[in-house]
Amino acid sequence: MKKFKEWLRDWDEGTFDFTIDTAAAGNEESTVSESFEKTALTDLENREFRLFSRAFPITAVILASVMIVFLLSAVMRLPAFGSPHTPPAESVTIQRYIENGLSETGAINIVAGVILDYRAFDTLGESHVLFAAAAAVFILMASARRRPESPRDQAILRDDPILRNTTKVLVPIILLFGLYVIFNGHLGPGGGFSGGSIIGGGLIMYEMSYGPTRLQRVLNLKTYKITVLVSLLFYSIAKCYSFFCGANSLHTIFGPGTPGRIFSAGLILPLNMVVGIVVSCTLYGFYALFMREQI
Amino acid sequence: MSFCLNFPLFLIVLSLISAVLCIILPGKAARYVALSLALLSAVLNAVILFYVYPRNISVTYLMGHYPHPWGNELRISAMEALFSSAFSAILVLCLLGGSAQLREKVQAELSPYFYVMTCLIQAALLALVYTNDVFTGYVFIEICTLSSCGILMIRKNGRTTLASVRYMIFSLVGSGLFLFGVIFLYNITGELLMPNIRAAVLTLWTSGEYKVPLLTAMCLMTLGLSIKSGLFPFHIWMADTYGTAIPGASAILSGLISKGYIFFLIKLIFDVFGVDVFYASGIHNVLFVFGVIGIIIGSVSAIRENNILRMIAFSSAAQIGYVYMGIGMSAGAGITAALFQMLTHAATKPALFLSAGTMTNAMGNAKKFRNLQGAGYVTPVAGLAFTFESFSMIGVPLTMGFMCKYLFGTAAFEAAPLKMIPTLIALSVSTILNTMYFSRTVIRIYRHPIANGHEREKTRVSYALAAVVFIVVNLFFGVFGKSFIDALGNCVTIF
Numbered sequence: 001m002k003k004f005k006e007w008l009r010d011w012d013e014g015t016f017d018f019t020i021d022t023a024a025a026g027n028e029e030s031t032v033s034e035s036f037e038k039t040a041l042t043d044l045e046n047r048e049f050r051l052f053s054r055a056f057p058i059t060a061v062i063l064a065s066v067m068i069v070f071l072l073s074a075v076m077r078l079p080a081f082g083s084p085h086t087p088p089a090e091s092v093t094i095q096r097y098i099e100n101g102l103s104e105t106g107a108i109n110i111v112a113g114v115i116l117d118y119r120a121f122d123t124l125g126e127s128h129v130l131f132a133a134a135a136a137v138f139i140l141m142a143s144a145r146r147r148p149e150s151p152r153d154q155a156i157l158r159d160d161p162i163l164r165n166t167t168k169v170l171v172p173i174i175l176l177f178g179l180y181v182i183f184n185g186h187l188g189p190g191g192g193f194s195g196g197s198i199i200g201g202g203l204i205m206y207e208m209s210y211g212p213t214r215l216q217r218v219l220n221l222k223t224y225k226i227t228v229l230v231s232l233l234f235y236s237i238a239k240c241y242s243f244f245c246g247a248n249s250l251h252t253i254f255g256p257g258t259p260g261r262i263f264s265a266g267l268i269l270p271l272n273m274v275v276g277i278v279v280s281c282t283l284y285g286f287y288a289l290f291m292r293e294q295i
Numbered sequence: 296m297s298f299c300l301n302f303p304l305f306l307i308v309l310s311l312i313s314a315v316l317c318i319i320l321p322g323k324a325a326r327y328v329a330l331s332l333a334l335l336s337a338v339l340n341a342v343i344l345f346y347v348y349p350r351n352i353s354v355t356y357l358m359g360h361y362p363h364p365w366g367n368e369l370r371i372s373a374m375e376a377l378f379s380s381a382f383s384a385i386l387v388l389c390l391l392g393g394s395a396q397l398r399e400k401v402q403a404e405l406s407p408y409f410y411v412m413t414c415l416i417q418a419a420l421l422a423l424v425y426t427n428d429v430f431t432g433y434v435f436i437e438i439c440t441l442s443s444c445g446i447l448m449i450r451k452n453g454r455t456t457l458a459s460v461r462y463m464i465f466s467l468v469g470s471g472l473f474l475f476g477v478i479f480l481y482n483i484t485g486e487l488l489m490p491n492i493r494a495a496v497l498t499l500w501t502s503g504e505y506k507v508p509l510l511t512a513m514c515l516m517t518l519g520l521s522i523k524s525g526l527f528p529f530h531i532w533m534a535d536t537y538g539t540a541i542p543g544a545s546a547i548l549s550g551l552i553s554k555g556y557i558f559f560l561i562k563l564i565f566d567v568f569g570v571d572v573f574y575a576s577g578i579h580n581v582l583f584v585f586g587v588i589g590i591i592i593g594s595v596s597a598i599r600e601n602n603i604l605r606m607i608a609f610s611s612a613a614q615i616g617y618v619y620m621g622i623g624m625s626a627g628a629g630i631t632a633a634l635f636q637m638l639t640h641a642a643t644k645p646a647l648f649l650s651a652g653t654m655t656n657a658m659g660n661a662k663k664f665r666n667l668q669g670a671g672y673v674t675p676v677a678g679l680a681f682t683f684e685s686f687s688m689i690g691v692p693l694t695m696g697f698m699c700k701y702l703f704g705t706a707a708f709e710a711a712p713l714k715m716i717p718t719l720i721a722l723s724v725s726t727i728l729n730t731m732y733f734s735r736t737v738i739r740i741y742r743h744p745i746a747n748g749h750e751r752e753k754t755r756v757s758y759a760l761a762a763v764v765f766i767v768v769n770l771f772f773g774v775f776g777k778s779f780i781d782a783l784g785n786c787v788t789i790f
Contacts, residue, residue, distance in 0.1 A: 011598075011735075071475075074511035078482050087495070091485030093364050104361070121358040121367035125422065125434035128311050132415050132441040135318065139408050139445050140456070225318050232315045240308040244301060246360040 106256025106265035107186040115191075116268045116275075124239050127275055130282040131232060141289040160209070167209040174202035178280070185272040186265040192272040196279025203284045212292060219284070221295045228281050231274040238267055299346050300354055302339045303369050303379070303425045310336070310418035314411050322406035326394060329410040333386040333417060340380035348373040348782070353789055355427060364488050370427035370566075374634075374786040378558055379424045382551050385641050386417055389550065392649035392761035393543020396656060400541050401449050409543075412445040416547065420555045429477050429567060430487045432559055436473065440466045440523070443552050446544040447536060458535035465532045466523050473519030479512035480567075489566040500572045510576060513568055517578055520560040524553040526582070526619050527589025530612035534596070537608035538662070542652025545604070546645035549611045554637045557618055561630065565790050570626045583623025583714060587721045589616030594728035602662045603651050606732060607644070610688060613725060614640045620721065621703060624714055628706035631784045635702055635776075639695040642772075643687050646765035649758065650681035654740065657752045664739050671740035676754045678740055680762035685733035687769050690726055694773040700726065702780065 079086035088094060097114055105113035115123045182195030207215050245252040257264030288295045313332050317325040347354070353372035360366070390413060397409055415438055422435040443466070447459035481487060483505040484495035499505050522529040537545040564573045573579060593613030600606040614636070621633025654670040654677045655662050671678025687694035700722055707718035772779060 070511070074479065074508045077505060077507045078479070079505075087483055087485035088481060089485070091364075093486070096365055118359065118361050118366050119430075122428075122431050122434050124311070125431065125438060128314070128415065128418070129434065129437045129441065131315065132412075132438050132445070135408055135411050135415075136441050136445040136448075139405060139412075139449050142405070229315050229319060233312060236308050236312050236315075240304065242360075243304055243308075243358045246366075247301065247304070247357045252360075 102259055104256065105268065106259050107268050108259055109186055109188055109191070112186045112191050112268055112272065113265070116271045117266070120239055120267075120271070121243070123271075123275070124235060127232065127235060127278050130278050131228065134228075134282045134285045137286055137289050138295075141293050163209045167205055171202050171206045174205070175199055178202060178276070182272050182276040183262065183269070186268040187260065187262070192275025193279055195272070196276035197283060199276065200280035200283030200287075203280065204287045207284075207287070212288070219295075224281060224285065224295050227277060231277045235271060235274045235278075238270070242267060297346060299339075299342050300356060300371055302343055303371060303375075303421060304356065304358070306336050306339060306379075307418050307421050307425075310414050310421065314414035314418065317407050317411040317414060320407055322398075322403060322410075325407035325410035326390070329413050329417075330387060330390050332414060333383050333390060336383035336417060336421065337380050337387060340376050340383060343371060344373060344376035344380055347371060347376055348786075351785075351789060364486060364491050367431055368427040368488060369425045370489070371425065372786070372789060373782075374790045375424050377783075377786065378638075379421050381638055381641065382420050382424070382555065383417065385550050385645060386413065386547065388761040388764055389543055389546040389645050389649070391757045392645070393541065393546060393652075394757055395755045396541050396652055397543055399656070402451065405449055405451075409446055409449050412442040412449075413547065415442040416446075416552065420551060423555050423559045424562075427489050427566070428487055429480065429489060429492065429563075433470070433474055433477055436470055436523070436556070436559070439552055439555060440470055443548055446547060447540045449544070450539070450541050452539065454535070455539040458532070458539045462532045462536045465529060469519040469521075469523035469529075471519070472515045472522065476512045476514075476516030476519060479508050479515065483508050483512070489562075492567050493569045496567070496572055497569055500569075500575075513573065513576060513578055516563060516567075517560065517582070520556045520563075521582070521585075521619065524556040524560075525612060525615050527585050527592055527612060527616055530589060530593060530609075530615065533608045533612050534600075534605045537611065537648065538602055538605040542604075542648045545608075545652075546648040549608070549648065550641045550645035553611075553615060554641050557615075557622075557633075557637060561622065561634070562790075564622070564630075574626055579623045581623075582619045583717075586616045586619030586621075586623055587717050589613065590620065590721045590725045591728075594725050594732070598728060598732045600732075601664055603655065603664065603667060603736060604648070604662055606736070607647050607651055610647075610729070610732070611640075611644055613729075614644065614688075616721075617699070617703065617725075620718060621706065624706055624710045624718065627784075627787070628702075628709050631780065631787050632699070632702040632706045634783055634787070635695075635780055636699045638772075639687070639699045642695060642765065642768055643684050646680055646684045646762060646769075647688070650677040650684065650762065653677035653758060654681065664736065667736075667740055669740070669743050671737075672751065674752050674754065676759045676762055680766060681740065682737050683766050683769070685737055687773070689729045689733055692773075693770065695769050695776065696773075698773055698776040698780065 101110045101113045105117040107113035178195045178198035181190035182192055185191030242252055254266035256266055285295055313328050317328055356369040356371055358367035397406055419435040419438040426432050444459050444463045448456050484492050486492045486495055499509055525533050590613045593609050593616055597606045597609035617636045618633045621629045653674050657674045658667055658670050661667055687696040690696040690700040703722055707715045
């Protein structure tokens, strides 16, 4: 009973060594401490850690094997890949996409018709996933103060004539090709996601060989934000209008047009452009933030 | 079609637009945008609720010109309207109560990004609640994941970053499993819209064709969502995450995001798997077992904790266990209890996090109990709110927590005896454990007035408002909850 009372008092005081409680009493984490608190490991913690490091690989292997067996056995029983008699291939949805896709959306590329017209709400979400990812990376990496140039930067930015001359030739072609892929997204294979990643790759390549200063004349944080803002605003508002008309059975001003022409397929071309801008900005933003902590 | 049925579309698009707008606004303006947006969403969703509920209807809303099954759809019924209204209202309170801490602990140039993330979270929650399409659900789960990582790591602190990376890994595993599940389901049914999948699943289940892939899909989707919402044993990210993030972020994460995932799971059970198939598959038994274990383990871990925020986090794990216990119990009373528990927890836990955050802040960032002595006198409103919400967590009569435990108790008596006994044991044990750790905290914060020479802090109006609203709402539903629960039961039947 006495022991229980002591235990109860310790628990209440918070001194009982149940937990890994090593930080000194007065030295709790400071508000903007940017480094980890260095605390010595207690015996209990050491014991727990050793046990954990021994048990973890075994448990992980067992769990992973169970999961693999489970998933493989399910995959083996799925309809055969590529067979014409699978449920997706036989569903009315796919049939209508293939048979009426052209006349309803005006897009020769059925995929573009599906993702930007039939299932445009998903794609609206997807482009905001990209936005959310870029904003999250900005939160993680952005620092107000300018990082001093590290040897790594100098190593990257050394004046390499082969790299710079190749870039000089390649980057315009890459950017043009990206634009081609975006603008022909409704006419053939391509679209905003693929074209945008090509353009993003071109921008990254340019910055890698010439350094940020030249690119920043056109693409600094302010223009970056405004570009993303305008494109996503256009996307949301245009699609909101189109969803609203669709749900209330109103006529929209965006018709399918003449399939095969560059200005056809209603909203698909402008939406491909918007998606292209957002994708390229996101890719470039990731690179810039991870390399030098600012855009 | 009545005009108010357009509101979900407008609100989702408006939230996305405001999220994008907030990146160019200064922190204060972004705060007003996010606050007024959440308030607007709460009001408009309440309007939808009062339009839909008396008519007892469930409407599908086309997202585009293409009808069933070619385009995306939203579905609007009383349950969806109720939950999105509640989520938005709680988001308003979290933003009100958490803004002071945000100003103090986050670099000024990053604070608009907090509101970017909350607008995205609101859009994602609304879309998750209203969607009638599994893949749309996945897309907005992704937005939810990314933006919740964003609000966590906005506090630039080594531990917070570490915790949010851990949270991100768990959460991404959950999303990945969910996506696998969607792929499996699409492969064997060829549909993405919820009612179509349900019809196909029922046919497959009765014919016995593709039984293993079907079960796998159901398991993977349930597993993915339960990892993301923090069911035992996947609750271990909670303590670090909630213990180190700013209180506003912990409040949003525990009160809204995990509830959004669970609501989507319940929607899947009703609209995708079908209640009969799901409760014949046996997955609910697994959820029940882990829910019960989670209740006990969560409470025991909370007792062992010396850090107030981590203690509340572990108590969250226990409360999530209750929800899954309810889902696992039965389709009628059990799910109703689980839904009411979700609302209760969403109305209680944010208040606890915000009050605990205010108290620790007033005591000079002290999170250990011994340093919190007398915090109830330094910050009277936070102390009062903490005490009241603790009572609600314990389940003192006249609070929502009591109604919850009462509902679980009555649901248990309707369930099979094999589930009744564990439920009752878990309820009683967890009530005792809850009482232990919450009373310890409450006694601690009211012991020895004004310890360590701390002056009485001036209470911020926005925080005080949020705390009072939390208390009033809790009391209101605790006292007049019976008719509300009957209405909730009605909603479940037409869900």
